[in-house]
Amino acid sequence: MIRRLSRVLPDLTPLRTLRDFRLLWFEGLVMGFGSSVALVAMPLQIKELTGSPFAVGLTGAVELVPLVVFGLYGGALADHVDRRRIIVLTESGLGVLACGLLVNSLLPHPALWPLYVTAALVSVLSGLQQPALSSLIARIVPHDQLTASAALNFASGQVSGILGPALAGIIVAWGGTSLAYGVALAALCIAVPLCLRLSPSPPARENGRPSLASLVEGARHAFGKPVLIGTYAMDIVAMFFAYPVTLFPFLANDLHAPWAVGMLFAAVPLGAMLVTVTSGWVSKVRRHGRLVALGAAGWGLAVALSGLTDRIWLVFACFVLAGSMDMISGLARHTIWDQTVPDELRGRLAGIEVLSYSCGPQLGQLRAGTTASLIGTRASIWSGGVMCVAAVGALALALPRLLSYHADTDEDALHRKAQKEALAGATGTESRDAAGGMERQEAADPR
Numbered sequence: 552m553i554r555r556l557s558r559v560l561p562d563l564t565p566l567r568t569l570r571d572f573r574l575l576w577f578e579g580l581v582m583g584f585g586s587s588v589a590l591v592a593m594p595l596q597i598k599e600l601t602g603s604p605f606a607v608g609l610t611g612a613v614e615l616v617p618l619v620v621f622g623l624y625g626g627a628l629a630d631h632v633d634r635r636r637i638i639v640l641t642e643s644g645l646g647v648l649a650c651g652l653l654v655n656s657l658l659p660h661p662a663l664w665p666l667y668v669t670a671a672l673v674s675v676l677s678g679l680q681q682p683a684l685s686s687l688i689a690r691i692v693p694h695d696q697l698t699a700s701a702a703l704n705f706a707s708g709q710v711s712g713i714l715g716p717a718l719a720g721i722i723v724a725w726g727g728t729s730l731a732y733g734v735a736l737a738a739l740c741i742a743v744p745l746c747l748r749l750s751p752s753p754p755a756r757e758n759g760r761p762s763l764a765s766l767v768e769g770a771r772h773a774f775g776k777p778v779l780i781g782t783y784a785m786d787i788v789a790m791f792f793a794y795p796v797t798l799f800p801f802l803a804n805d806l807h808a809p810w811a812v813g814m815l816f817a818a819v820p821l822g823a824m825l826v827t828v829t830s831g832w833v834s835k836v837r838r839h840g841r842l843v844a845l846g847a848a849g850w851g852l853a854v855a856l857s858g859l860t861d862r863i864w865l866v867f868a869c870f871v872l873a874g875s876m877d878m879i880s881g882l883a884r885h886t887i888w889d890q891t892v893p894d895e896l897r898g899r900l901a902g903i904e905v906l907s908y909s910c911g912p913q914l915g916q917l918r919a920g921t922t923a924s925l926i927g928t929r930a931s932i933w934s935g936g937v938m939c940v941a942a943v944g945a946l947a948l949a950l951p952r953l954l955s956y957h958a959d960t961d962e963d964a965l966h967r968k969a970q971k972e973a974l975a976g977a978t979g980t981e982s983r984d985a986a987g988g989m990e991r992q993e994a995a996d997p998r
Contacts, residue, residue, distance in 0.1 A: 562699035562831060571691050571750050572700060575684070578745040580707040582642070585738025587715020588722065589649065591816050592731035593666055595723055596656070598800050600663050604928065608797050608920015611913040613667045614674035618909050621678030626902020627765045630895065634683040634690075634752040641680035642746055646739040648672055653732040661728075677909070682901035687752050689889045689897050697889040701882055702830040709827055709878075712820030720813025769899025776963065778891065779900075781953030782843055782884045783907035784946055789847040789880070790911025793854040793873075793939035795932045797916040798923055805928050808863040818867050822874025823881075830882065839883040840956035846880025848943045849873075855936025858929045884908075887956065891963035 565572045594607045601607075628637060648669050655665045692700040722731045773779050795802070796816070803812040836842060850873050857869035892900045915935075922931035947954060958964050 562696070562702070565692055565696050565700040565703060569691060572688065574745050574749055575688060576703060576707050578742045579704060580711055581738050581745070582742040583708045583711030584715045585649075585711075585735040585742075587712050587816075587820075588719045588731050588738075589652070589735040591716050591719035591813065592723055592728045592735075593652075593670070594797060594800060595812075596661070596728045597663065597666055600661070603924070604798060604801050604920050605924045606663075606920075607800070608916045608918075608923070610667065610670045611797065611916025611920070613671050615910060615913040615917075617671050617674040618678045618913060619906060621675045622682065622905040622909065623678075623766055623899075623902045625679035625905070626682040626769060626899040628679065629683040629686050629898025629901060630765065630769075631754055631898075633754075634687040634898075635746070635749045637683040638680055638687070638749070639743065639746045641676045641683075642739060642743045644676045645673065646736060646743065648676070649732055649736040649739055653729060653736060656727070656729040656732055674913075678902075678905060681905040681909075682898045685888075685901040685904060686894075686897035687749075689892070689901075690752065690894060692889075698833055698882065698886045701885040701889070702827050702833065705878060705881060706824060706827040709820045709824035713817045713824060716813050716816030716820070718813070719816070720810075766899060766902075769896050769903065772896055773900055773903050776891070777950060777952035778840065778887060778956050778961070778963075781840065781946070781950040782887055783903065784950070785843050785847045785880070785943060785953075786884060786907050787911040787914075788942040788946065789850050789877075789939050790908070790915045791918060792915070792942060793851045793935045794912045794915025795854060795857070795919050795935065796912075798919050798928050798932065801923065801928045802866070802932070803863075806861060806863045806866065811863050811867070814867060815870060818870035819874035819877070822871035822876075823878035824874075825871070826875045826878040826882075833879075833882050833886075836883070837958045838954075838956060839887050839958060840953040842883035843880050843887070844943060844947045844954060846876045846878070846883065848940050848947075849876030850880065851936045851939025851943060852876075853936070854939065855933045858931075858933025858936060861929075881908075886958075890958060891961065891967055893967060 566576060593610070597607050597610070625637070651665065652669055655661050688700060688704065689697070719731055722734060773783075796819070799815040800812050803809050803815060833842075853869050853873035853876060857866045857873070860866055860869070888900070888904055919931050919935060922934070926934070
């Protein structure tokens with residue numbers, strides 16, 4: 552029985568054996584909780600100030616350009632600057648922005664424009680931070696633990712993503728958006744000291760300064776790999792057509808269940824966590840490309856079903872299913888990325904990855920809000936889900952290399968594995984040489 556459970560439950564080896572991974576994991580848990588609370592508070596505050604679904608969806612457009620520009624630049628920066636330093640500075644900047652939201656919410660008449668400005672600046676800092684964070688994890692985790700570390704990181708986000716929205720509705724109802732922003736600020740005050748304890752992570756080699764040429768080098772590598780292009784494209788179309796999260800406050804009203812808005816925000820992370828806590832089987836999968844396509848299509852189908860029912864509990868169940876399918880796709884995507892991208896390009900490719908899994912939701916918010924203002928909330932949701940399934944099917948036919956990816960035979964995966972093994976061997980040799988030198992010195996000088 553225990554042996555069977557071990558095949559299903561998540562692998563905790565990275566948490567047990569890797570100090571820096573533990574710090575990043577707990578930092579992500581705390582930071583994710585605070586961000587989730589703010590994620591619910593901001594659209595609720597915009598809805599209260601404007602009453603417009605388009606105004607809420609407009610945040611996606613505001614966030615898009617900074618995310619594209621600084622996501623790419625952040626990727627180049629991560630290959631040229633100590634990654635720990637980037638993470639610490641961006642977390643501190645997010646703390647300043649949370650403080651600004653708190654101050655604005657405490658005004659007698661809160662202004663709308665600071666919410667959009669803050670959304671844009673959060674996008675700037677996230678674009679700078681995420682490539683450094685992703686490339687740091689890929690560096691410190693051994694090759695055979697990459698899938699396990701991805702599952703654990705997703706679990707951290709899911710726990711905070713469930714508790715954050717679930718409590719955010721209560722927090723906003725009881726203390727208003729001011730209390731919600733205060734909770735987000737407190738979370739950042741805990742996360743920054745955890746980041747300061749990380750080990751330094753200098754560039755893999757001397758690459759000079761971040762430049763347009765270095766960005767082009769990373770983009771050329773990505774666009775020359777059909778498997779990578781396939782993972783980016785699948786995620787973008789799935790989120791563009793079927794990302795209804797920005798409509799949750801309006802959907803709850805349409806279903807005559809305004810009390811359930813926090814529950815809707817928590818449904819997708821809950822579904823994702825159900826996959827994560829049973830993710831032991833994913834480490835045994837070798838054809839990750841097929842999982843990417845299956846999960847993306849399942850996400851679209853579940854979102855479509857959610858828009859076709861008027862019962863809140865069925866809608867909730869559909870979004871739980873959607874979260875499960877998105878988690879399956881996400882685990883497979885991150886495994887492919889970590890298995891195939893060389894360390895010297897990891898930051899720049901992580902920047903492109905940030906665009907693939909962030910631009911889709913931002914554009915999806917704009918699409919959902921615009922469509923909802925024209926044809927209604929529920930029609931916007933189910934039609935987007937249908938288009939998502941159709942687009943994923945078309946990509947699957949157009950990208951056979953993605954569907955045929957195999958972790959044990961792919962050339963790039965084998966090269967990356969050899970690279971990490973060589974680096975681990977060199978580090979071990981240096982440690983043994985240093986230890987031997989100390990022993991010889993102690994023998995010569997017994998003091």
